[in-house]
Amino acid sequence: MNLPTCLARLLARSPLAAAWLALAPAAAAQIVYVDADLTTGANDGSSWADAFQGSLGLHTALVVVPAGGEVWVTAGRYTPSEPGEAISTFASNVQGFTLRGGFAGGEASPLERPGPGAPETVLSGDVLGNDDGPAGSTADNCSSVLAVSSLGAFAMEDLRLEGAANTSIFGGTAADIAATSARIERCSFADSARDGREIFLLLGPPSTVDVVDCTFARCGEAGFEYRLFTPDHTLTVDRCLFEECGFAGLQIDARDPGTMFIRNSVLRANDEFGYYLRTGSGGLGTGLLATRIENCTIVDNQGPGVEPVASVPLWSFEIANTLLWGNNDGGGTSGPQFVGNVTGVENLIVEGLGVAGVLPVDAVFEDYAGGDLTPAAGSPAIDASLAVGFGRLDADFARARRAYDDPSVPNTGTGSLDHVDIGALERTPFIGAYGECPATANSTGAAGRVLAFGSLAVQDAALTLAADGLPQQQFGIFLASRSAGLAPMTGGGLGTLCLGGAIGRFNAAGQILFTGPAGRFSLAVALDAVPQPSAFAAVQPGETSRFQAWHRDVAPGGGGTNQFTDSVALHFR
16 A cells, blocks of 8 residues: 555654654743752752752752742652751641652653662661661651641652651651642552551542552551541542551541542552551441442451451442452451441452352462462453443553453453453553553544563564554554653644654654554564664663554544554563
8 A cells, every 4th residue: 555645744754743753841840959969069959960969958858849849859868867866857848849759860851760670769767777687676767757738739759768667656657748639659658667657648628649559568557548537539549559567558547528449459468458448537427438449459468357348337338340369367267358338349259258249269360379469361350340430441550551352261341341350460461561651532532552562572572562442544653762751732633642752753664554444553673673763773671662653543623633542661671
């Protein structure tokens, strides 16, 4: 098939092509810089070269950052006080700001930060660094590592908080956050001693809280405690791990009505409950709090009550498409899986329980003893989720692609969640990490998606990209970059460009593709010749490459427009 001249010109390296591939400028927010290891410069936080220095620099940055501003912090270890000083806390009452970690220093955008495996930004309450070992002590630890009191929107990302401890009955808390809304993303909270909680959220006026890609581990009481004091709150927890906490991995102290969704998450080896919902002083009746757990894996929680999912009798919640397994009293005896007013039980796989809404079958994990909770071949969880509650799930707990139709398994799932596995993890042949940059709906009414399969080992030279969910009879190409991006409506189109930096286009002979009647296309990629803007480059072990598909589409009012799928990040080895 010959490529129409107009499209060939569009895809050529021309000013028009450069325009639709250019990143939209990011909104200008005032940035305050912190670098733990810097010893030169003005120490005024105005740039990476003059960043605030050390732990005291972070103290200062959290005070001087303007409302709506951002604090960028390099990787390193920060303690709220120095040895021999009075115990302190990283604290701020700025009315709405963002705290970002994980920088190497020198970045112009958060999207330029190093990828997985890079050094972390650690905020530690262990001032003397002496928590571990036979003679370990938490007597010097801070009771709270980070305290934020804000009437605005607070966000934190790419941070590790650890080592909060307090010998009082109140325990230690890694982060105390009081805000009107909050977003916590790619953070980990670990090793709060005694009755400590990893993070404690206390919300004011009606707000939205999103907790995404976070880990809560080894705390004395609750990994994550969320308190509602006014109505109309919405909490969404997605792709999070709650494990080895002393009382509950996720605890909700609900004093006023709100809405909560927990999905794609693993609640494992917590001392009594994986998830615990309780009322405070309100005494509100059933139905005032809408809580829904979907596509989660809840395993090996143990304690006297043996209930991995619990609520008090006056409250209700629903649970669906979830695996509950190995929850016991600590001595190997299984017991009730739920306690309280569980009003909706749909499509669960539960060990030792055969009631309405529960499939009386073995879950068949890939390696349960070794900690791999992915459904194994033959598991009844495969392609079995029901379309209830949430809409489409793009990525699972491990950021693997959701909704793979296993051809060897009958599809027992229904609706928009068809071909999604029960539980937090998907059994899929696709490689890479998804969900970093969701796509917008195209003219089919759904969002196009990119798929990668083959091998992440460069030496295997086996990578194929595919895109599906696309409009019929349209042209498209794949794009590649080593950098992430986020540019909505690029080139005047309707989609979002998910790539940044130097973006290459697969537009050589045989690489310009056609969706046809099936609305999909694919391309075998030569890893030694991935396109750059003006050349080709070979993929190297240890680097991350990102891919996305661009395609033409029909605009809502007629005529043509540009559209994009979502993206995939491949961490090659």
